[in-house]
Amino acid sequence: MIWNEKMETMPLADLKNLQSERLVKLVNYVYQRCPVYKQKFDQIGVGPGDIKSIDDIVKLPFTTKMDMRDYYPFGLFSVPRTDLVEIHVSSGTTGNPTLVGYTRDDIKLWSEVMARAFCCAGAVPEDTIQIAYGYGLFTGGLGAHYGALEMGMTIIPTSSGQTKRQLKIMQDFKPRILACTPSYCLYMAEDAREMGIDPRQASWKIGVFGAEPWSESMRGEIEQTWNMLATDIYGLSEIIGPGVSQECHHKAGLHLFSDVFYPEIIDPETGKPVPEGHDGELVITTLTKQGVPLIRYRTRDIVSMTYQPCKCGRTSPRTSKIKGRTDDMIVVRGINVFPSQIEHVLLGIEGTHPHYQLVIDRQAHRLDDVEIMVEVDEKLFSDEIKKMHALEQKIKKEIEAVLSIGVTVKLVEPKTIARSEGKAKRVIDKRAL
Amino acid sequence: MKLTQISVFLENRKGRLYEICSRLGQSGINIRALTIAETETFGVLRLIVDKPDAAVKMFQQNNITANRTEVVAVEVPDKPGGLADVLKVLTDADVNVEYMYGFMEKFSDKALMVFRFDDPERAATVLASAGVHVVTRKDIQGL
Numbered sequence: 001m002i003w004n005e006k007m008e009t010m011p012l013a014d015l016k017n018l019q020s021e022r023l024v025k026l027v028n029y030v031y032q033r034c035p036v037y038k039q040k041f042d043q044i045g046v047g048p049g050d051i052k053s054i055d056d057i058v059k060l061p062f063t064t065k066m067d068m069r070d071y072y073p074f075g076l077f078s079v080p081r082t083d084l085v086e087i088h089v090s091s092g093t094t095g096n097p098t099l100v101g102y103t104r105d106d107i108k109l110w111s112e113v114m115a116r117a118f119c120c121a122g123a124v125p126e127d128t129i130q131i132a133y134g135y136g137l138f139t140g141g142l143g144a145h146y147g148a149l150e151m152g153m154t155i156i157p158t159s160s161g162q163t164k165r166q167l168k169i170m171q172d173f174k175p176r177i178l179a180c181t182p183s184y185c186l187y188m189a190e191d192a193r194e195m196g197i198d199p200r201q202a203s204w205k206i207g208v209f210g211a212e213p214w215s216e217s218m219r220g221e222i223e224q225t226w227n228m229l230a231t232d233i234y235g236l237s238e239i240i241g242p243g244v245s246q247e248c249h250h251k252a253g254l255h256l257f258s259d260v261f262y263p264e265i266i267d268p269e270t271g272k273p274v275p276e277g278h279d280g281e282l283v284i285t286t287l288t289k290q291g292v293p294l295i296r297y298r299t300r301d302i303v304s305m306t307y308q309p310c311k312c313g314r315t316s317p318r319t320s321k322i323k324g325r326t327d328d329m330i331v332v333r334g335i336n337v338f339p340s341q342i343e344h345v346l347l348g349i350e351g352t353h354p355h356y357q358l359v360i361d362r363q364a365h366r367l368d369d370v371e372i373m374v375e376v377d378e379k380l381f382s383d384e385i386k387k388m389h390a391l392e393q394k395i396k397k398e399i400e401a402v403l404s405i406g407v408t409v410k411l412v413e414p415k416t417i418a419r420s421e422g423k424a425k426r427v428i429d430k431r432a433l
Numbered sequence: 434m435k436l437t438q439i440s441v442f443l444e445n446r447k448g449r450l451y452e453i454c455s456r457l458g459q460s461g462i463n464i465r466a467l468t469i470a471e472t473e474t475f476g477v478l479r480l481i482v483d484k485p486d487a488a489v490k491m492f493q494q495n496n497i498t499a500n501r502t503e504v505v506a507v508e509v510p511d512k513p514g515g516l517a518d519v520l521k522v523l524t525d526a527d528v529n530v531e532y533m534y535g536f537m538e539k540f541s542d543k544a545l546m547v548f549r550f551d552d553p554e555r556a557a558t559v560l561a562s563a564g565v566h567v568v569t570r571k572d573i574q575g576l
Contacts, residue, residue: 378499382500383438412444413442413496414498
């Protein structure tokens, strides 16, 4: 079923009118309410009067992750804090984390787009859904929760972890829908077999998987292992959390809910739009958000996009799966990791600046492994094994505290980490994404 | 009273120990005593050599992580209970041994042992005043 037939199947001409109307309103709204935006607009000499249709959006300045950090915590907010009903925080790089705030209407919007996403994946209100995304500051769990609640599904809010319990619940309550990260879904298959459960007999028939990049081959593996339909969901906390776009059962790109999130695909170097179907950076404007509306937010995700209608009847543009990033961010188990975070930790240990390398690997049916190789120089080295172990543990603990994921640390000899043109390659991503 | 031990960081991989030893050989540096402490992923090679300064220089030039540690070498009577007697002196004086290992050669009928202490100065004094012969750098070079 299509959750919001009117919006999701609107003819493109009508959709454009709606987007234009909403953009004009948004620009006035942020210009009056958010001093940071007023200043950004004034700086390039553009005002609310210059924006008459959605096509004028290119006149507006971009908003970047850097802005989110520079104006942390409340600089980009367009409402007084008392109007917020919920706040989410995502891990930042070395500096400030990213903070987003929702008004009551923003939560309604989130519920709406997540309901659209679940329906798009094939869920119906009579379904039971197991939500195994983490509940908490991470937007995954609660976002899925709000959407399922809006739809009227029966929710089992298991959150992430405790795999055997997840499987027991699956067997006892027979949910047809599963929402979690794709790697966690595969990971659960191992435990299922240990418990004597045949994954192909599981009650889950539709998976809504996101929060980390994954490939067609991984989709094939999930569908084969669990005998279920595996769909991709996309989102980012700056925009709303999950629920920006979602695949339908045709698995032909992710439907981006463009009546509320206006997408542009640009050349990350020039900032100019790229032709339809070409790869570029996804830029999103939140047309109707109130708390922290963002103008032309640069997601740094590389995708391509098409306006060709989909067989499912939805008219919204569809993006490809994420093909890459414009920065060095990597997503591991749903957590954003920047190499600079590791650098920062190492710098804090004995004041050294050792060479390091991040190796990310995904064994079959396993969660992503992160290994951090650190070159041991004279300053770090001790003839006593217990001191070396203590060093290893210290690096491990501090990195884990910053990244919020488990890592292994391996001490290696100097010059073992490959350098190209004097610069070490910081990240080796061995995952078959 | 104290000797310089060279400690070398070693990754656990095939041929690495050979590389280190052959470099020492090429530089005309003779190994007097050695021990390896190993973990799952790395090891620490501890060496007493005849020319420690030259050894450190050579390691630095070849990007091999190495450092110096002061250790105490003592003569231990080569008979049952010989080592225990020496350790008793240390225990009575409340001196903790971090690790220890033996020399390959000896210059009398006594065995030669290398001790790593937290406070080598004090340990050497304790041992010497108990009549234990603490080996000097010169003794080693004479081997």
